[in-house]
Amino acid sequence: xxxxxxxxxxxxxxxxxxxxxxxxxxxxxxxxxxxxxxxxxxxxxxxxxxxxxxxxxxxxxxxxxxxxxxxxxxxxxxxxxxxxxxxxxxxxxxxxxxxxxxxxxxxxxxxxxxxxxxxxxxxxxxxxxxxxxxxxxxxxxxxxxxxxxxxxxxxxxxxxxxxxxxxxxxxxxxxxxxxxxxxxxxxxxxxxxxxxxxxxxxxxxxxxxxxxxxxxxxxxxxxxxxxxxxxxxxxxxx
Numbered sequence: 001x002x003x004x005x006x007x008x009x010x011x012x013x014x015x016x017x018x019x020x021x022x023x024x025x026x027x028x029x030x031x032x033x034x035x036x037x038x039x040x041x042x043x044x045x046x047x048x049x050x051x052x053x054x055x056x057x058x059x060x061x062x063x064x065x066x067x068x069x070x071x072x073x074x075x076x077x078x079x080x081x082x083x084x085x086x087x088x089x090x091x092x093x094x095x096x097x098x099x100x101x102x103x104x105x106x107x108x109x110x111x112x113x114x115x116x117x118x119x120x121x122x123x124x125x126x127x128x129x130x131x132x133x134x135x136x137x138x139x140x141x142x143x144x145x146x147x148x149x150x151x152x153x154x155x156x157x158x159x160x161x162x163x164x165x166x167x168x169x170x171x172x173x174x175x176x177x178x179x180x181x182x183x184x185x186x187x188x189x190x191x192x193x194x195x196x197x198x199x200x201x202x203x204x205x206x207x208x209x210x211x212x213x214x215x216x217x218x219x220x221x222x223x224x225x226x227x228x229x230x231x232x233x234x235x236x237x238x
Contacts (some may be wrong), residue, residue: 207227
């Protein structure tokens with residue numbers, strides 16, 4: 001239960017933001033809180049140049065939650081760039097729930113994501129046609145786009161489909177509020193396909209709010225707040 005809730009929140013985080021063409025290093029660390037307590041730490045680091053990018057990310061439970069059961073996952077992706085367009089070439093993930101450990105790998109052929117290692121999804125879920133997912137990016141690529149510093153004018157404009165090898169989702173912004181130097185973007189994360197009936201009963205949508213703060217001439221994600229039928233989770237940048 002804990003892993004599903006945390007993964008749901010983090011998947012929502014992956015899909016936010018807008019792109020800007022620049023070469024830079026990214027090193028972002030977040031404290032993750034749910035039910036009023038800190039449950040873990042999340043980080044993402046990467047490098048993008050004019051033509052390529054490489055990113056690593058991960059989550060691990062901390063404190064009392066970790067004592068109850070260690071949960072962690074790691075992700076990595078490499079790919080190519082053309083202007084503001086990111087094209088992943090290989091995505092990998094490893095997950096440890098405390099009860100089981102799993103891994104998966106996605107390779108991209110002409111923009112089509114193909115699961116080449118491990119297993120994702122469940123037998124009860126519908127099987128999606130990978131050939132129809134060429135408009136998507138992997139979760140970590142989407143996260144990297146979101147967590148890079150970016151111009152104020154480009155905020156709150158994304159409408160991005162995501163495919164993790166089994167499930168298709170979409171995240172989009174629906175509102176923007178300028179509050180002094182801060183910008184607050186609001187939107188929604190929606191499950192589209194590849195989920196079992198039981199998973200869909202647990203919720204198809206969640207609402208989110210991102211707070212951006214100025215860092216020099218650019219804007220940076222400072223806080224992410226996600227609200228679903230299961231409650232609210234908050235990710236705060238250190």
